[in-house]
Amino acid sequence: MTIEAFxxxxxxxxxxVTGQRDDGYHLLDSFVVFADVGDRLRLTPGDALSLDVTGPFADGVPTDARNLAWRAADLAGWTGHIEIEKNLPxxxxxxxxxxDAAAVLRALGAGPDALALGADVPVCMVRRAARMGGIGDVVTPVADDPTFFAVLVNPGxxxxxxxxxxxxxxxxxAGMAPLPPRHSGMRGWLDWLRAQRNDLQAPAMAIAPGIDRVLRGLEAAPGVLVTRMSGSGATCFGLFPTRSAAQFAASAIAAERPDWWCVPATLS
Structure with missing residues (x-):
């Protein structure tokens, strides 16, 4: 029976970034949300593990044990064929x-040590707004966050x-300020977000100057509320007051820079 996963x-x-342990792992304090855009996976049981990648970002994705989805299946003791439709850069x-790795573990109902696959896998297992701390091993779901409308942009x-x-x-x-109190509403969350940061944004921009161009493009979009880089880059986001405002901004940016990956998304 084939299992489908998102x-x-x-x-x-x-x-x-709040510290670094003696073993080299960095300590983080991050507010993480998830988009309604992503990869799609199909898992079909079989006698041996195999993997294929299709989709617009298939090029360069390993199809062997270097792939985190493969490693997740192996960690769960599952064999069969995995197909990934790679929609995310x-x-x-x-x-x-x-x-992808978290989707495999969730689909298989497996509960091995997700952290063994990477710092982001535990929060991806939760797949809802959460505060991520430690080296990625401390994940606290956030119940009272609003829905954000965003444009996601990656310059390739x-x-x-x-x-x-x-x-x-x-x-x-310094770590993040305390999360907004319950029932703060969108204005309270936006005020809070503006006072936080991404400590990796400046070093990433030094390595990849194209990130600065993306942020300037988002900052120039009508109605944008907050702009920032996600993770270690190079994808950046802009938050907008409505879904239609995000869709309009995404269309305008994509028309001007068709070589960029640019999509509207709902974050929660």
Missing amino acids: APAKINLTLH HGAGIGGGSA LHVATPKVFARLQRKDN
């Missing part, structure tokens, strides 16, 4: 591979996460 894009609305700061750049962390000058930054 792997939504993970968006770090904030990402504070990879190496883009939106958890594409981690989301692959930014290597280790290189971004290596460029980070200070690694003991």
Whole structure:
């Protein structure tokens, strides 16, 4: 019996780097939400593990044990064929591979140590708004967040996460401010978001100047409320007051830069 699964894009609305352990792992404090756009997977049981990748971002995605979805299936003790429709750019700061791995684990009802597959996999297992702390092992779902309307933009750049962390000058930054109190509404959340940051944004921009062009394009969009980079880049987001405003902005940016990946999305 074939199982179908959805792997939504993970968006770090904030990402504070608060320390580094002796073993090299970085400590994070991040508010994470998930989009209604993502990869789609099909898992068909069989005698041996195999994997194919299709879709607009299939090029360059490994189809062997280097793929996190493969490793997730192997960790769960499952064999069969995995097909990934790759709709998300990879190496883009939106958890594409981690989301795929989490989708496999969820589809199989498996509960192994998701952290063994990467820092983003535990929060991708939750697949709802959450505060992510520690090295990714502390995930606290957030129940009272609003729905955000966004435009996600990637200029076709692959930014290597280790290189971004290596460029980070200070690694003991302050964590996020306390989350807005219950029933703060959209205005309260937007005020809070504007006061937070992504500590990896500046070092990522130094490595990949195209990120700056994306942020300027989002900042110029009518009605934009907040702009920031997600994860270690290069995908950036802009938040908008309504779904239609986000769709209009996405259409305008895509028309001007057809070489960029640009999609409207609902985040929750």
